[in-house]
Amino acid sequence: MISISLKTIALITNGQLFGKNLFIDNIIIDSKKIIPDCLFIALIGKNFDAHIFIQDAIKKGCSAIITQQHIQYHISYIIVKNTSLALGQIAAWVRKKTNAQILAITGSCGKTSVKEMTASILRKNGNTISTIGNFNNHIGVPLTLLQLNHLHKYAVIELGANKPGEISYISNMSQPEIILINNIQYAHLQGFKSLFGVSQAKSEIFSGLKPNGIVVINLDSHHLSKWKKNIQNHHIIYFSIKKKNIAIFFLAILTQVYTEHLF
Template structure:
């Protein structure tokens, strides 16, 4: 973040600052007093369990230059007083973004937005200095953090925007003011709060509320709900595999060498692509990145190279060998669409032994919970020889697997992760391919850790 005075920050957020403190300068922001760096503006966030206002002294001792507060504190640390520190933080980020000479790509979608964000950032890095959302900083606090942490020389910012309810995306996009908007797909994640897929579409489309007047929307053209939006105020670019009317399409898709090969065609270009990550969903993510890259003037040769060296982050799909097993780790999150995609990867992955699906609950599905878990179970029966499930809703996965033709001996539900890991230790054999997947709240990576720890013992 570039150096800013409290006077300027107060003007941006409508805050009040003592004249004696107006020329105090800050060089960063932080919402956690334990992570404060020298020169930071500490944002005092009132929470349900803790109140950031109680940690001003710790922030000052750690080197904070000032604090953003919603009540004046008896502390020598310079302060900007506002009505709501969260909203004021957003106002500061909005103004900072408006002053920055940076183009913004904003990404949302029910599935794949984080991996797509990573791929787009990777592609753009072939030509520009890129800043991107770190981790899952995609909400009303994470977005300001990302924007205000951008290095001063950033040329392209790739921002992930997430939401659970109506109105949240509108708030975020008005801060981000994107030049390019990407919607990866419309699934059923958060349907508990948004009612229907059409409701999810409406909430996702709020991302268009903040787009620049000359902005461009990049949509998945294989999604009928998005394909039906071809007419609009802003230019649309569509990508797809099945719909050959899309602007950017993948041809001759092949799964090999631990990744996907295809020919990318569109926007006046045609070139071969290899991405070292398996699954059809990888092709969709790459097509979005290719579309954005071509729109931003990245050459096909550079796009080809950047995607060829792409590596995913965190617990998003990672395939590796350990102790004679092939592990497909995909534990970051799960909804019906991403679960189906992961099971397809398992089904198509070369296996010397058996394929084993180790699955956890899919959360926030509302009235569709039972039906979707049952459907996943039936899909799992076609993809694996063993299905193990954990969580209160995952009993329906087992029911679906058995009705899908799997023996009851090969489809087992567990009440604890420890029991599941212990059983998996007994069942799995070298040469087997194991998929671990579930919603973030299920923490299926813990099962994987216990399983591998047992194997190493």
């Protein structure tokens, strides 16, 4: 991670700093994984509130806290309105401060396998990070981006979602140079209602794509025509199994992008 001061974090998150202005080199959200001098962010989820672990985090050696409320400890802390949003804001700042080229991957299935294959290819040419496991949501993506530093050349980020708006949020946070929609299938219908809803959600990945970016799309995807207005100003690479005249083995596409178009 890039070193960042608490004063800068307060500005990024529209928060209020109390205590000394320290420099932070590690950000942790799990009190069980606290390391000395880290910044602990007390997240609030549907079934938990990490504010109850602040005392434990301090005992284990964290040097600062991001919280949604005042705390009664002699430690530097920043109060923000939403700690989860603050995590994303810091991650977006770190992403912008690095020169790493980012490839973002989404799709109904196969994302993790494709992410691993892609990262393996890119590691042959430079320092590369990728999403750990399937940590591909509004918490996992910023945690991956926070790993970036000035030595990284590439990052492969998996983007997942259970409801509309989630991919748009993490795509804009990631600001990828290349995006891939692997496929569109019947998945997470409780949140998306229909296959068209799934398609719309996956197309949110276009919102974070940098100008002159590259789009890699499965031509067999449902509702492909609905995406055309979102990708018409970008370089597009298609692959297909059903349409034999343009069928391309998937890894060959990624290699083409890797060797010719971006890197």
